[in-house]
Amino acid sequence: MPNSVAREGRCPQEVTSAAPTAVQRRLPGAATPREEALREYQDFNAKRRSRIPAALWPFWAPDPEQFYRWRVQLECGCITEVLTNGSEKLPAEGQGYDPLHKGRLPAGQVRCSHDDPPPAPYRNIVAWGERREVSFPADPVEPPDWTDAESWAVIRHDEPHTSAFWTVTLSCGHLTEVVAPDLQWKPTNGPKRAIAKRLPKMKAAFEEFWASDPEGQDEHKREHTRRMLEDGWPCPRPEQQCHTCSWAKWIVAYQRVGWLVPRKPEPKQPKTPKPPSRASLQRRLRQAEVEAKQLREQLSELDEETASEKNS
Numbered sequence: 001m002p003n004s005v006a007r008e009g010r011c012p013q014e015v016t017s018a019a020p021t022a023v024q025r026r027l028p029g030a031a032t033p034r035e036e037a038l039r040e041y042q043d044f045n046a047k048r049r050s051r052i053p054a055a056l057w058p059f060w061a062p063d064p065e066q067f068y069r070w071r072v073q074l075e076c077g078c079i080t081e082v083l084t085n086g087s088e089k090l091p092a093e094g095q096g097y098d099p100l101h102k103g104r105l106p107a108g109q110v111r112c113s114h115d116d117p118p119p120a121p122y123r124n125i126v127a128w129g130e131r132r133e134v135s136f137p138a139d140p141v142e143p144p145d146w147t148d149a150e151s152w153a154v155i156r157h158d159e160p161h162t163s164a165f166w167t168v169t170l171s172c173g174h175l176t177e178v179v180a181p182d183l184q185w186k187p188t189n190g191p192k193r194a195i196a197k198r199l200p201k202m203k204a205a206f207e208e209f210w211a212s213d214p215e216g217q218d219e220h221k222r223e224h225t226r227r228m229l230e231d232g233w234p235c236p237r238p239e240q241q242c243h244t245c246s247w248a249k250w251i252v253a254y255q256r257v258g259w260l261v262p263r264k265p266e267p268k269q270p271k272t273p274k275p276p277s278r279a280s281l282q283r284r285l286r287q288a289e290v291e292a293k294q295l296r297e298q299l300s301e302l303d304e305e306t307a308s309e310k311n312s
């Protein structure tokens with residue numbers, strides 16, 4: 001049994017060893033103005049919040065105050081911006097989301113789609129995950145555009161049928177789904193292979209197809225087909241084309257930008273008053289003595305008035 005079907009689990013150690021170490025450095029160009037970055041986040045968050053109950057906003061659609069901004073350079077050379085929760089977590093520690101396969105990307109990868117990417121690479125399956133069954137109606141009688149009537153007659157399902165799909169982790173750390181040869185099949189069974197005596201005929205048929213239609217399959221796919229023929233035409237294929245590799249790119253460098261919402265300045269500590277100077281104390285004492293003298297005079301005037309009223 002090949003190693004690829006012997007392991008279970010989602011994130012094997014060998015997957016993450018390919019991650020480059022991102023370095024902090026000054027990157028060319030300038031950050032998006034903060035107001036613009038904040039507006040973009042708030043527009044995005046408003047859409048997200050419209051689909052999420054308010055009680056879950058702190059977890060799934062948080063306020064912008066907690067986010068810190070970074071500029072990052074990717075392995076493809078592109079420079080983009082990312083947010084982290086707080087200023088301590090580095091951008092390469094964050095895990096993006098693969099919406100198609102509903103799983104996390106390896107830490108340190110972000111989306112960067114290019115118009116004309118190279119063919120998606122083939123990656124070995126390193127772990128088997130969840131299984132689901134999908135039911136299909138009978139195929140139409142008319143052949144689809146991508147095949148001729150003769151081939152369609154062989155592969156067409158003339159009855160409704162159910163297939164089992166397994167989510168697998170590839171050696172790059174990305175997820176994909178493969179179809180099982182039948183509903184009873186389990187990864188521990190290992191791939192089913194073509195009958196050995198059929199293989200030379202299959203090889204000859206492919207060589208004939210490639211010779212007659214040079215555009216029919218690019219070299220990248222032909223090499224995969226040759227490897228699979230050499231391996232006895234296994235099903236499921238132990239190597240799968242990874243389309244996520246076309247857009248998930250490693251962060252190779254990063255630069256701090258700042259908080260998405262500026263921090264409020266620290267409240268100033270009230271100053272402890274300076275002890276008064278000797279001159280100031282003397283001035284205050286003289287003032288107090290003058291006031292005391294005036295009060296004594298007023299009191300004695302009052303006493304004199306009271307005495308004269310009694311005597312009259």
Ligand SMILES: [Zn+2]
Pocket residue numbers: 074076077078112113114249
């Ligand atoms: Zn790019």
Ligand SMILES: [Zn+2]
Pocket residue numbers: 123170172173174242243244245
């Ligand atoms: Zn991949």
